[in-house]
Amino acid sequence: MATLSGASGTPTSITLTISGMSSTTTYKRKYEFILAGEVKATVTDSAAGTTTFSRIITGLTPDTLYICRVRIYNSSTGGLVSEVGPVSVRTLAQSTSQATVSILNYLDNLTQLASGSFKGDVGDTFYISAAGTQYQTYSQQYNFLYFRLSSQNYNTEHGASYPIPIQEGQTVKVYYQSKTTTVPIYNYLDGQHTLSDGSVSGTIGNTFFLSMSGTQYQTYSQEYEFQYFQLASEGYATNHAATETIPITSGQAVRVYYKTKITAVAPVISGVTLTKDTATVTWDKNGGGYGSWTIYWGKTSYTAIGSQSIGSSPVTVSGLDPGTTYYFWIVNKAGTDSKTSNTVSGETKAQIAAFAWTGDDATYIQAGKAVTYLTAASWNRLTAKINEVRTARGYGSISFTTAYAGQTITAAIYNEAANAIGNLPGAGSVSTVSAGTKLEAAYFANSYSALKEALNRAISSYNG
Secondary structure, three states: OOEEEEEEEEOOEEEEEEEOOOOOOOOOEEEEEEEOOEEEEEEEOOOOOOOOEEEEEOOOOOOOEEEEEEEEEEOOOOOEEEEEEEEEEEOOOOOOOEEEEEEEEEEOOOEEOOOEEEEEEOOOEEOOOOOOOOHHHHHHHEEEEEEEEHHHOOOOOEOOOOOEEOOOOOEEEEEEEEOEEEEEEEEEEOOEOOOOOEEEEEEOOOEEEOOOOOOOHHHHHHHOEEEEEEEHHHOOOOOEOOOOEEEOOOOOOEEEEEEOOOOOOOOEEEEEEEOOOEEEEEEEOOOOOOOEEEEEEEOEOOEOOEEEEEOOOOEEEEOOOOOOEEEEEEEEEEOOEEEEOOOEEEEOOOOOOOOOOOOOHHHHOOOOOOOOOOOHHHHHHHHHHHHHHHHHHOOOOOOOOOOOOOOOOOHHHHHHHHHHHHOOOOOOOOOOOOOOOOOOHHHOOOOOOOHHHHHHHHHHHHHO
16 A cells, blocks of 8 residues: 655755555556645656655745645546545754855866856755856756766766755766767759768867868869868858868758869870971870860970960970970860870971181182182082072072083073072072173172172071
8 A cells, every 4th residue: 555754855845755556557647746735746657557756845934844645646547546645744944054055067077167056045955057056058058967966975866857955065066968969061063962961970169171071072072173162150151161160050061062073185296397496396185175285395305494375286386496306295284184295306407507619708709809719519519508598498499500610600500599599588689690791709709799698698597
């Protein structure tokens, strides 16, 4: 048979205990605690078959005798099962002394937070939610777990609704747990939400980097080109670099944007044509369609001494040294990717040496003197030099009349050379003759319009 007992607790509370109840009931009991004819509390069991139940009744008057009864109901049907009591219990008298209870607050069992305290009458009680305990602050920042009392040797864990007795030396240890949340990571490719999402779980108030495991950044930053990320906490209004931190807050979310990587394609050089100071390179993009193309050249392979941006074929490089071997290659750069073509090489044409009839034309070919050192061989060298300049200029060769020893230089033979020289860039004025003209020294050298001087002006013009 169930019985009711009571015990004084504090000046404003008592404890009522029902014991001896049957363990075979299949329903949960509902208890109605009645003090001095007034229902002070109504509580339902958490499980069926409870044999003992205790309840602290608070809000009572100090040093007052209370007649206590408890009605027990079937919580399923609402029917009255039994009534136990009455018992008489007196609250403790109000103490005239006060004590301060120390409140020690802990986070995650390791970190000690700022302490609190509560001062009240000895024998009275208070709740952990009272002002001064720090509960009002920390229960918002963290998850409240429980507290323990020094008066119970810290052996029992209590919830926030448990009254804390005020007594000398009382200390309360209160335990909180960091709040955690999961931040979703939404990954976009080329502006579309087509990639798999990620997530990061962490403590609210902390931060993390996008490169953290779980975001998918480690995978997608290799496959695609990272652009930026945006935060829900900023209304997705600001673009951030991957090196910036992400705050963990309630409701936080991250949108990460990637774009398809643009890959470079190795160009192909098919040939090079050189003059004394230029090179014309023929090349092909080889199917590449993104980025930029740059031609490089140097006197050794892949050691550049010059470069220029290019867009189409062929491309001409100028300012080269005559008679020098050069190497040429082209690089296609697309984003962070680059590819290099094959290398071609060639030698620029050497400068053309000046022409002279003899080893000392100033002496042997003087105005007013007979020309005695002009030979067939020197005439043939003249015409060969003319063709050398023409070829260097990109003109075709001329089939000059070949001179032989003892042969007379006729006006036609002379004019053949004079006209060819006169057509060369930079030659200037050159004398021509008519049949019967006596060919004197001034027609050959040491005068402005002489063959030698005109030809050497054309050579100087070519050599630059």
